[in-house]
Amino acid sequence: MAQVTELPKEIKFEAKLGLFDATMIVMGSMIGSGIFIAPSIMAGYMPVPQLLILLWVIGGILTAFGAIAYGELAGMMPKAGGQYVFLREAYNPLLGFLYGWTLFFVIQSGFIAAVAIAFAKYLGVFIPALSENNVILKFNIFGWNYTLNSAQLVGVGVIALLTCINCFGVVFGAFVQNLFTVSKIAAIAVLVFVAFLIGNGNWSNFFENFSIEKFQPIAPPEALSMGFLAAFAVAMSKALFAYDAWNSITFAAEEVKNPHKTVPYSLVLGTIGVMLVYVLANMAYLYILPIKEMAVVPDNRVAAEVAERIFGVIGAQLIAVAIMISTFGCDNGMILAAPRVYYAMAKDGLFFKGAGKLHPKYKTPVNSLILQGIWSSVLTLSGTYSALLTYTAFTSLLFNVLTVIGLFILRKKYPERERPYKAWGYPVVPIIYILVAVFFIIYIIIGDPKSSGFGLLLVLIGIPAYIYWSKTKNNTNTINGERKT
Template identity: 30%
Template sequence: MDNDSLKKATKKESENGSSSHGVVSQAKDQKPVKATVLQKDVGLLSGICLIVGTMIGSGIFISPTSVLLYSGAVGPCLLIWTACGVLAMLGALCYAELGTMITKSGGTYAYLMEGFGPLPAYLFSWTIVMVLKPSNLAIITMSFAKYASTPFYPDCTPPVVVTKCLASAAVFVIVSVNCLSVKLASYVQIIFTAAKLFIIVVIVGAGIVLLAQGNTQNFSNAFDGASQSFGAIGLAFFHGLWAYDGWAQLNYITEELKDPHRNLPLAIIIGIPLVSVCYVLVNVAYFTVMTPSELLVSPAVAVTFGDRVLYPLSWIVPLFVLFSTFGSANGSCFTAGRLAYVSGREGHMVKILSYISLKRYTPAPAIIFNGLLAIFYIMPADITTLINYFSFAQWGFNGLTALSLIVMRFTRKDLHRPVKVPIVIPGVMVLVCCYLVLAPIIDNPEVEYLYCASFLLAGLLLYFPFVHMKVKWGRKLMRPITLHLQLLMEVVPPEKTE
């Protein structure tokens, strides 16, 4: 691809505008990423697998320590894991009504647009691209690095610089895979999803055997030492809910779901309780071999469990946990790239993010941008800080989405509602989300909340001149930068499809 051809592509893009809705294949034997080719080929079983496969990631292998730390005892720890499943279920039921009422792509973005207008929808788009998705990738790759480095430091915690370098290297590999080929990224995801399901079955099965053998001493006096702190319980929920993240993913493909009026709520009702049961049983399995104090000092809970239960085959636990976290990171990168791509295409982000690779047909600029931000978040923060950071913003938008459901009960009575949940459910979700956002800030203010608020304010500063008013000098400033990046990466804007 020479420079003249790329310049022609840029000229053609500016003539067509920045609201393209797809990519036309430029070679007979190649298939590009088509953001809006929505075929109804996802059935009930596929929907259940999507929910389960997205939710089970690194959280169950890294969050148990933090949930126990903030809850204070075994009993409240297990109750919080169960309550997190119930809360995820309530939130997903709200999304089931919204998804069958507003059958547009975009999930939360579409619901906020319908309920409150473009500004909250833009702030969600801004936050998820700039904060939530990259910090999500950073958290998962740091979990990966923690488990990868632990076997090399059997008597101590791995050095921070080692885990951060490994996490950054993992981001580089994952970004490279996703930029090279959509098929390659899909194959990686399938293989590592099977691995994560295998290790969950192994841990739960071993825990059941140990319980049958009478290893129940850690469940005696299970509520002694329980935390009484209002904010600490909120932080425990933060870390538990991090493991449940992904319960709303099916709403992003509502238009591709067969009979969504039936299959969306059914997939939610089956998938989320299944994950909840798995998570509680995995935590029970941990407590059959580790006391609370031992679990708190374990640098990698699942690895310690494997060393004590599965020796001499204990090596399979860290290996498959690595597979699980790597697969989750790959899926996060894949999704984040598409979200940034759509945001750029709709004019909510810089235009270069909506460009695709001429040779690979991947949204390479968007994927690389997400990877660079993830590395930025890895450098200054540890996993605990990032999870607090992630959950604070995420649950703020979840509460706003639940509130939009209540608002539209009165302002959009004309909309058809195939699924209609009792209004008390979104009401409970709004209250719980307010608690999750405000309790930790009131109890123990931390700097990461200020960072998150700063990002939101920065979004407002950019929204009015560049999105709402569409100032011309901003476009003139970005045009040469876009052209040079386009030439460097050999990417072109998507073309319209009829």
């Protein structure tokens, strides 16, 4: 009698994250080093205090509107991969793949590298031997000058540590996320409170006579020739950078308890919470620093400048600690979430096969985590992550717009599909998001056509990779007798 061999049981994700965990992943992934630096950069493009605050409000509302639309999609399809799945289902596998491709090779890995370096820079305030000034290696190859410094090695160490932490289960990773997110929100809250309480600032800093005809950016030099709308859009791109990664929790939807409701609620709560944090922080900065001084702060370290004016020399050190806490938690959130996208792509046969496997004990996509960690480390050591972020700042917004448009497509495509959460204000809210976002995309391209064009090119490079993996997938299916049309 022939023995029946049992197939090994498929390892699946376990739903262990609650609403607080999910909200902390949203907020923690968004709040990094941006709020401590970006306001100064934005002030250079838009040196009008009322409009600076308006930029952060618009950015927050736009992000919240996007989160409301994503909430319905996440409630309808609470699968690992989140936005990748939404784009695949609304359009086709190619568009979903191009998003995941860009996320892995540029957006997420570039953000992880940049935030890790930001952590290292501020660690160098306390340990100079670990700063960017400590050059370890320097050489020239065919006219290309390469410099390796201690901060890059610290950045790689941070990525390795957080990757390791997240290999040992989503609960462990979420615990680290909760701890550091609460800590950085508390640090920003203390700075805001103290600034208004004992900062000896000036309320008149919030108001300034403004005329579009006489509008003139302050810095950087390339901004001086920009018109009002282009400068406004480029300044907004810096705010949107600080608001980015709000969709991270959709990637890990399968690991959330009652995801049909928890994921949408966490998206809305997290984005609104971050908007309040950002607006209050900018108000505190403006209360202490007139906007024209904010625009020319050395290295754009506006938070450190504000803290130093309040507390003296120790203030800059306190902010350095706050930024280290913030960037560490931010990197953890991004490292935790994105490998779920690569896992979903691999399960569809559109990424490295090993990335589609979970650890049998910890139920984490260990191979995807390791791949992400290696590539992020390469970018950290190469020093190219900063350029990649510039090139893809608008592509992230472009994919978000396509995803919100996908909400309309999926309502028509799958009208019978259960929707535990329906987008509030539909269709007005998602239409507003689309129109405002498209406006900024157009003017970001006008204001910085070179970076935007190169960013789009990086996305399109993914097409040959898609063709390769599609053929590999089809050949495998044919061999296994599972050919699908």
